[in-house]
Amino acid sequence: MKLFFKVDKLVRDCPLFAWGSVSHYRSIDAQEYEARLKDKVLEEAKEVIECTSAQELVGELADLLEVMYALAALYQLTPEVIEAARQKRREARGGFEERRYCSMVEVEEGSEAYEYCIARPEKYPPIIDHPKDEIGS
Numbered sequence: 001m002k003l004f005f006k007v008d009k010l011v012r013d014c015p016l017f018a019w020g021s022v023s024h025y026r027s028i029d030a031q032e033y034e035a036r037l038k039d040k041v042l043e044e045a046k047e048v049i050e051c052t053s054a055q056e057l058v059g060e061l062a063d064l065l066e067v068m069y070a071l072a073a074l075y076q077l078t079p080e081v082i083e084a085a086r087q088k089r090r091e092a093r094g095g096f097e098e099r100r101y102c103s104m105v106e107v108e109e110g111s112e113a114y115e116y117c118i119a120r121p122e123k124y125p126p127i128i129d130h131p132k133d134e135i136g137s
Contacts, residue, residue, distance in 0.1 A: 009043065010036035030074075037071045 016023045044064040051057040072082055104127055107113040117124040
């Protein structure tokens with residue numbers, strides 16, 4: 001008896017489960033390819049989160065980079081262009097060496113920061129009542 005398992009995702013060019021299986025593929029157009037690559041970024045990022053060792057992490061980060069490079073290629077962006085943008089953003093915004101975690105921001109109504117946050121409630125939900133002991137610098 002044969003069993004079928006749903007895969008329903010963008011896969012690499014090499015055969016999937018080549019040992020004792022038959023994979024069913026279809027070619028996708030450019031618009032779906034872009035959408036599926038973006039789905040793949042999330043899939044690979046989730047796998048990075050699940051890593052428990054440096055050995056696992058290096059493989060999953062390599063997979064994530066592979067997808068990122070494929071997505072960048074759709075827009076004719078080279079790794080060098082991306083690296084230059086990364087460095088420029090790092091100079092402007094900093095890195096993560098200080099391990100700073102922001103629990104909330106306090107902004108004046110009508111300020112540029114207020115307008116930015118209020119326009120993105122899914123990313124920055126307003127806090128109506130907040131515990132005073134969480135306030136830090």
